[in-house]
Amino acid sequence: xxKHIVAGNWKMNCNFNxxxxxxxxxMEILEEKELPRDTQLIVCPPFPYLEMTSDYANDSYFMVGxxxxxxxxxxxxxxxxxxxxxxxxxxxxxxxGHSERRAYYGETNATVAAKVNQLLKHGLKPIVCVGEVLExxxxxxxxxxxxxxxxxxxxxxxxxxxxxxxxxxxxxxxxGTGKTATPEQAQEIHHFIRTLLTEKYGKELADEISILYGGxxxxxxxxxxxxxxxxxxGLIGGASLKADDFIAIAMSF
Ligand code: PEP
Numbered sequence: 001x002x003k004h005i006v007a008g009n010w011k012m013n014c015n016f017n018x019x020x021x022x023x024x025x026x027m028e029i030l031e032e033k034e035l036p037r038d039t040q041l042i043v044c045p046p047f048p049y050l051e052m053t054s055d056y057a058n059d060s061y062f063m064v065g066x067x068x069x070x071x072x073x074x075x076x077x078x079x080x081x082x083x084x085x086x087x088x089x090x091x092x093x094x095x096x097g098h099s100e101r102r103a104y105y106g107e108t109n110a111t112v113a114a115k116v117n118q119l120l121k122h123g124l125k126p127i128v129c130v131g132e133v134l135e136x137x138x139x140x141x142x143x144x145x146x147x148x149x150x151x152x153x154x155x156x157x158x159x160x161x162x163x164x165x166x167x168x169x170x171x172x173x174x175x176g177t178g179k180t181a182t183p184e185q186a187q188e189i190h191h192f193i194r195t196l197l198t199e200k201y202g203k204e205l206a207d208e209i210s211i212l213y214g215g216x217x218x219x220x221x222x223x224x225x226x227x228x229x230x231x232x233x234g235l236i237g238g239a240s241l242k243a244d245d246f247i248a249i250a251m252s253f
Contacts, residue, residue: 008240025243065093109152174215190230
């Protein structure tokens with residue numbers, strides 16, 4: 001059966017000392033408390049802290065993910081970080097298509113598809129974010145928007161490749177706003193995404209793909225969100241910057 005996953009997206013937060021403290025805080029709690037067996041914890045710090053974070057993680061406490069990757073293989077792309085570089089540092093996961101990258105850096109579904117290809121080629125697991133903005137939700141267009149993002153970002157993949165993908169449904173109106181989707185709203189879209197996967201790849205594969213919820217998830221609401229049949233965990237922004245909150249969320253299954 002599919003994994004429960006709780007992934008922390010630190011975004012562009014923490015100086016080096018703060019990052020060090022945060023990872024240490026997570027480790028200290030995990031030395032005392034064991035996560036449920038089927039729950040995978042992932043920490044996604046900014047690029048400069050990937051090495052330090054993965055040294056600490058040592059493959060036992062949590063896995064490490066990047067927040068972005070280049071859509072190009074290698075070469076004269078100043079400021080970019082390639083999937084091959086991440087692979088050579090043994091990074092396990094990478095977030096792709098976060099709404100902030102779509103909104104501020106012009107990433108399209110085609111960019112997402114190209115980044116997913118790079119990651120899979122180099123053995124990393126993409127965490128692909130989809131989700132509608134407020135105006136789209138108000139116009140009841142959330143299903144069309146998410147369908148297009150899933151189809152254009154992912155449906156060129158073979159079934160073997162698709163098995164490596166994690167999907168995060170993040171309604172943009174709930175990210176960093178304190179507004180959370182209701183458990184019913186989350187389940188409705190997660191179920192919709194799983195139906196799209198079933199139609200394209202069959203039920204067996206669709207049942208193996210972890211679909212995470214993201215958007216103001218915190219210890220006080222994680223349990224009721226994760227209790228839904230198609231919600232397999234969370235992509236956590238703000239609350240992942242506090243070790244206690246992050247682990248409390250991961251203990252919410
Ligand atoms: C995110 O940015 O992926 C996110 C879910 O942020 P927050 O938890 O802060 O809403």
